[in-house]
Amino acid sequence: TFKGLDHHVVEIEALMQASPETVVIIDHWGFFVQPATGFGERAIVEESWAHLLRLGDTYPSLYVKLSGMFRNFSDSGDSGHGGGSSMEPRFQQLLSVFSSKRLLWGTDAPYSLDFGEYTTPMRTVESWATWRELSESQKADILHRNSEAIFGPWGGQE
Template identity: 30%
Template sequence: MASRRGPPLVDPVAFDTHTHVWSADTAAFPFGPYDDVPVPRSPYPVEHLVRDLGTAGVAAAAVIQPRVYGPDHGYLDEVLRRFPDRLVGVCLADPLRPPSVEELRTRFTPRAGYRGIRMVGLGRDRSWPLAGADVWRAAEGVDAVLSLLVEPHQLRAVLTMARRHPTVTVVIDHLGYCRPGTPRRFVDDMLALADVPEVYLKLSAFGALSGHTAPFQDLTGLVSELLRVFGADRLLWGSDLPHALSYGEYSSSLEAARHHLSGIPTSDRNKVLLANAARIYRR
């Protein structure tokens, strides 16, 4: 039987803020895709995640409800029950059918293991974040981190909502989907989010955003801007497992982050890779 704690850690170096899992047992945990997201071609169960974390020396991870399960959090509930010392959960919320604070309170207990709520705005219009007001209020009610998967043209609306809800800790996934070639006005919208103290940016999904192989050198300028404007205290590292495996070994995702952070002090690198996530996800 696999250890509850997974492989032993040697000199833990990071907290991965962006991972997903899905079971091989599709009878017990059937897919019900949200927004017609494709069903995975192969399983990536929690045992694989815990193995990969241990191999890379990653201390803990946030596991984000994958869209292929839609609102059914059954597998993630089980995952968090099995590995409470290594994993925290981020549930999925549809702003068009928002959960109530009462619904969420059953998840956001220390025992249940959830620390965040995620909304996905891909493929929606620029005002989409404004439609999620009920989810922002729910995040306030249960003291949850609010993660947003948005496109660059939606970042200005995110700023509007963040200013209306300044006590909500907000995490923007995947650099706000800004990448080489993104129009400057949208990059400026992302940088403007630094004006709201509780907004964080996630350095994640480098392989999907970059036109290069690891260490994804064409993202260096953007990461440097984020470090200058947000500072090391408000950036987080995430791999986007298992999608990141399409772009190399898991360890290469961590090494790419280290590469982009090589010009800052060791103490600041530790904040981005480990300490900031441990603080906001209360580990």
């Protein structure tokens, strides 16, 4: 979906209709800002965002990975070095549609290192009131529990 979810929504929806039990993970918040390189002039593609929310509302086996946040910064105050203020309202929308049960965490390292340290994405999210209001259980869902449910326990744990 690097060029935006709107380019692939028909195929994704066809897969989900044909095989509703298939887990589908949309990466990088759905690449709703294009181009998704994180550099230069970019534009918000609201159509991609609307598709993401509609698919999430329709298909319970669709997940969103919260990675590559720098690829989706959309206001002039955002930067990879602690920005991301434009992302909190998007995070709130994802929570309302997907809940903490269908969101996955990712840093997009090593690419995110061009925009800050390894910890920058997490520090950005931790600065949001919406994140701080989540329970520890909801945070654990997003940070590791959902991924472990899909891919199996970390580190060979059974």
